[in-house]
Amino acid sequence: MRREQAIAAVGRRDWQAAYDLYAGLSDRTADDTQRLAESAWWLGRMDESIRIYADAYRQHLESGSKSGAARSALLLAISCRLVGEAAQGDGWLGRCARLLDTMPEGAEHGYALYLRIAALMGSDPDAALESSRRMQDLGRRFADPTLVCLGVYYEGRSSIKQGRVRDGLALLDEAMLSALSDELAPMWAGAIYCGLMDACHELRDLRRAFEWTEATRRWCEPLPLTSLYPGICRVHRAQVLQTRGDWKQAEEEALGACRDMVGVDVWAVADAHYEIGEVRRLRGDLAGAETAYTQANEFGRDPQPGLALLRLAQGRVEAATASIAAALAPEGGSRLGRAPLHAAQSEIALAAGDLALAEASAQEVADTAVAFESAGLGAEGNRCRGAVLLAQGRAVEAMALLRMAFNTWQELDAPYDAARTRLLIAAAYLALGDADAATREKSAAEACFARLGVVATREGLPKGLTAREVEVVRLVAAGDSNRAIAEKLVLSEKTVARHVSNIFGKVGATSRSGVTAFAYDNGLMGTNTHG
Structure with missing residues (x-):
């Protein structure tokens, strides 16, 4: 009777009840132990969950269930990585692979592709795409809808990396519909959401990010705040709120994630600190931004391009130049991932008077926007190119690009970016001799900054x-x-x-x-x- 109640609690995602019921079983099977570990995982008790998953792994081996042991080993690999124990994660992944080598092909072989595809995504999207389709094939052959959906999600991510953005986003949307309809195992549904939001963030697809973040927030409402996915959702929500100009709420969401995700997901904590740094830098709290970027770095997140832009805001142009150059120095990485670095480099190079570098970086942002059909990156590219043209004394050409950038930011509901662009438009009008138009644009930008709570960043001049x-x-x-x-x-x-x-x-x-x-x-x- 207790076991049936525990299974029902898992079905309705009442993880505390499931945990209590499974913990109270005196004759726990390996499957029961694995569900107990999963319940602890959802309650944010990661250390305990890892220990119990290891118990489940041993029980599966003792009972002769290689498939169960392989699944436990994979979940241990994922959980160890989340808490920053990469070496242990690699060890469990190795155990999983060795077990699978001794087994007939099954759904477990598909799940084992999860971390492999993630590793291939940035270096070999063609291989990632091939593996994602193999994942779907295994899911269909072994009647596992969760595995099929994971494969569709990864096919979408891989397609975007290859530049087939519309096809990729359509696949991601399809996967998200399944993920939020309770058709899938909850752990994997949350993983699909995280990946979709990463794609939206890279593409600066602000509308899609907002829509799916709100939908996922509702999906996460029954879960404890210390659960993995509610915490990650708070980070993504902070990113959306920051873009939309709700900086106070964005910082509150990110601070909550920092508080609740310690010991649960080191990467979510790092991203939350970085987001706090971004909000504070834009608002003009440069000392607070410095602290937040430092904390992001301590948790393992590269604090770029925010840190380089902070150096620029501090008036340390040489330091900003060196900082962004170092961030761009390593070869590799996705073109999408490097686009924000190039945007920052263009802005910093302009301040340093290096128009050639500013122009080259701006063009890279614009070209990436075209290659990946990104409206947000397109607006950023047009703003950067317009600023360069303005510095070159080509105000008429600059005006056309800056107007396009401003209109896109308006459509995307990105008020700070729109206001920054408006200042450049004012400068273009001034260069063209239209002082009245320049004053109107500048006044509108200043009014927006005042609404957002931007503060002066320096005393005096x-x-x-x-x-x-x-x-x-x-x-x-x-x-x-x-x-x-x-x-x-x-x-x-x-x-x-x-x-x-x-x-x-x-x-x-x-x-x-x-x-x-x-x-x-x-x-x-x-x-x-x-x-």
Whole structure:
């Protein structure tokens, strides 16, 4: 009777009841022990779950069930990796593989492909696609709908990596419908959601990310907050909220994930800290962002490109340049994954006055957006290219790209990105001699920053500039020669040249274009600065 009650509790996802009932069994079978381990896993008791899964593995071996032992070993491999014990995870994966080598082909061979496909995704999407289709075939042959759905999900991810984005997203949507309809084993349903959100984040597919995050949040509601997937869902929700400008709620969600995921998923904690760093950097809390990025790094997450952009916001242009260059130095990695690094490099290179590098990086972002049919990346690419054109004195061409970027950000409900782009549009209008239009765009951007809670990132004027030097910076950014500046400010050309030289040294620029980029990035075409 107790065993039947425990099975029913698992069926309705009442993991506390399932745990209590299985723990109370005096004659636990290997399957019972495995379900007890699963219940502990859902309750966020990862260390206990790992210990109990190891007990289930031994029980399966003692009873002669190689298939059961292989499944326990695979779940141990996954669980150990989640808590940051990669070596132990590899050991359990090796045990799983050796068992499968001695068994006739079955569904277990399909599940064992899960970690293999994940490893292939970034290095060999063709091989990942082949394995995903083998996973589906095994699922159909052995009547395992969860395995079929996992294969469909991985086929979608692999297709996106190959550049067949529409086909890939359609497959991911199909897999998610099954995952959230309770047709699948809950653990694997959550894994599909996590992978879909990773794809949305890479593609900057903001609408799809929002829709599926809300759907998954409802799916996670019955689960304890210390469960794996509610915590991961909170991280993804924080990412969506950050893009939509709800920074207070985004930080609260990420802080909750940091608190609840310790000891459950080290990678979720790392991503949550990084997201906190992003929110704080955008808001202008540079010290708070520094702390959050450091914590993300301590938990194993590369804090780029946020850290390099933080250095830029701190006015440390040389440090920002070195930081982003180091992040891009290693070969490999997916083109999608490198696109945010290139976007950051374009912005930093502009501030340093390296227009050639800024242009090359901006073009890489734009080309990646085309290759992967990404509206969000397309907007980022157009903003970067527009900023470069503006620094090159090509305001008319810049305006066209910046308008396209702004319209896309508006459609995607990304207010901060839209406002940043609007500042560049204001600069383009100013360069074209339309001061009224420039004022309108700048005022609209400033109003948005105020609504979002962006704060000034520095006391007084940036980089130690004097009020007179700021006047010179603005005129340099407007395209005036030293002679024209001297006439407008009633100074000698020699004095203006000295001011320009001082400005170059203070802002770390090597050209007038670099000074122009610095002026726009620091809001010096008006009176306020924003991070």
